[in-house]
């Protein structure tokens with residue numbers, strides 16, 4: 001069941017549900033662990049960064065278990081899913097949030113960096129989806145898998161050759177997974193965030209400078225918060241989204257569809273007067 005409080009904020013009830021969150025050591029993953037915990041779920045918080053993971057899990061004395069594992073390896077992905085099944089008896093939701101996002105010029109790109117991006121972002125998402133789906137099917141139950149993409153997958157942003165194309169691959173992969181897993185009532189969807197404020201502060205100076213130029217062009221003239229992504233993930237993990245499957249949902253304040261207008265919409269285009277008989 002889901003609830004809406006007097007401010008219109010929706011909260012979800014995941015009592016007794018078992019949820020995996022990868023990339024839980026920071027950023028959106030950390031916010032996901034807290035939100036699922038707050039809504040009553042049993043959570044497996046997975047990351048390769050032990051220090052960050054412990055920081056994420058410190059506030060919770062029950063219902064949150066940390067596992068250090070690398071999603072880009074078959075052993076890592078099975079260890080994460082096995083931990084959920086062994087500890088909680090079943091798996092209901094798997095959120096594949098972990099990713100790497102190194103940016104560099106195409107002409108300078110190194111093969112090993114390209115391969116690493118694909119190993120984590122594509123192979124990791126595939127291995128986690130496969131292991132999670134197998135566990136859900138073995139448990140004889142339905143399930144939800146939520147994968148992560150990025151608005152970068154649709155833009156030709158400089159420096160993003162490996163990252164952006166790897167995120168586009170996840171969208172495509174998730175569509176196939178949604179179709180193949182539909183007979184088992186396992187729904188697979190992708191969340192595609194825009195610019196989300198997850199970077200530790202202070203920002204490196206070049207990044208801060210480029211954001212000062214970019215943020216005013218975003219339709220809402222601000223980055224999103226991790227919580228604004230979390231609420232969409234929770235919706236996709238909840239019964240409220242029972243007929244959404246194979247979708248890519250942008251959480252970007254409209255950045256995928258355009259930039260913020262910086263002046264009045266023009267009204268002196270002659271084509272306007274052609275259809276108004278010269279009336280303004």
Ligand SMILES: NC(=O)c1ccc[n+]([C@@H]2O[C@H](COP(=O)([O-])OP(=O)(O)OC[C@H]3O[C@@H](n4cnc5c(N)ncnc54)[C@H](O)[C@@H]3O)[C@@H](O)[C@H]2O)c1
Pocket residue numbers: 022023024025026027028029046047048049052069070071072096097098099100101120124148149150151152192193194195196197198
């Ligand atoms: N923050 C944004 O502006 C933004 C924009 C678009 C898309 N996204 C997507 O949202 C998701 C989360 O973004 P974020 O900014 O919170 O990310 P982040 O970089 O802050 O955190 C990613 C986490 O994934 C972990 N990770 C990386 N490789 C791993 C591996 N092989 N095994 C296990 N864990 C691994 C990292 O240790 C880290 O804790 C990512 O999928 C990202 O592509 C983020």
